Amino acid sequence: MRRLAILLLLFLAQPLLADSNLPPADWANRQLPDPAQEAQAQALMAEIRCLVCQGQSIADSDADLAGDMRDLVRRRIAAGDKPAAIRGWLVQRYGSWISYRPTAEPAAWPLWLAPFALLVAGAWLLRRRIRLRAPR
């Protein structure tokens, strides 16, 4: 009875994010013949955020849209576009959110300052400890 109920429940399951029936785009899962270009494409793809699985890069994501974005990146690199130009093109459309590389925007300043602040705090702690241990 219970098994039957579970089996029936399975028929109710609906995929929440359906995927299309089309095969992946030409360059979604294929490397460029030129290793230098492929390396450029890989480096950029690792720093572009997937729009579907938002914690992943398009290099890691299995989403259809990520495949289409890999296709776009490889196609443009093969056509001679600079990675910075492709990144800029995407940022123009989706905002700096799409790129994982930290920028110099004011919102990112704490990120750049944090290592120095931690170093200063560490040095201060260390100094106190040494002073406490040192015989008077």
Place this chain on the structure above:
Amino acid sequence: MSRALRFAPLVLLVILLAGLIWRLATPTDTVVTSKMEGKRLPAFVLPAMLPGKPALSSQDLAAGQPRLVNFFASWCVPCIAEAPVLQQLKQRGVAIEGIAVRDRPEDVAAFLARNGDPYQRIGSDAQSRVQIALGSSGVPESFVIDGRGVIRYQHIGAIKPADVALIMRQLEQAR
């Protein structure tokens, strides 16, 4: 070490926990908005999705009158819910153009036969290229394009019956 400083780790822990609880209670917004609103529509030419239905290019969208461009797909469940609302907009005189994302003609034909066809033209965007060029991140999504070919408004997700007034207002403002 002073007494106040002794409690510093505990204070830090409390701050950290408060931050975690706050973020768990109010998760960040995962909706990705297009930054192309107010900008000119990128040039594109899409092939026709169905025989007997005109193809779609960016030139068709700068023809003097505001238009609603609807990204949809036969494999998209919310698009089924949106279909009657698009039909309603069509009846109110809205020019609706379709862009079918990653789809096959037979699937689109079956989808339209089942859910109605509100589109004047349907372009086939097999590799999501136009979708990415417009800063769109999923289906369904709709854009109001004014008569000069400028993107005026992006609607993310299905257009619900309650959104009809909003869409009509956006189209009126784009006139």
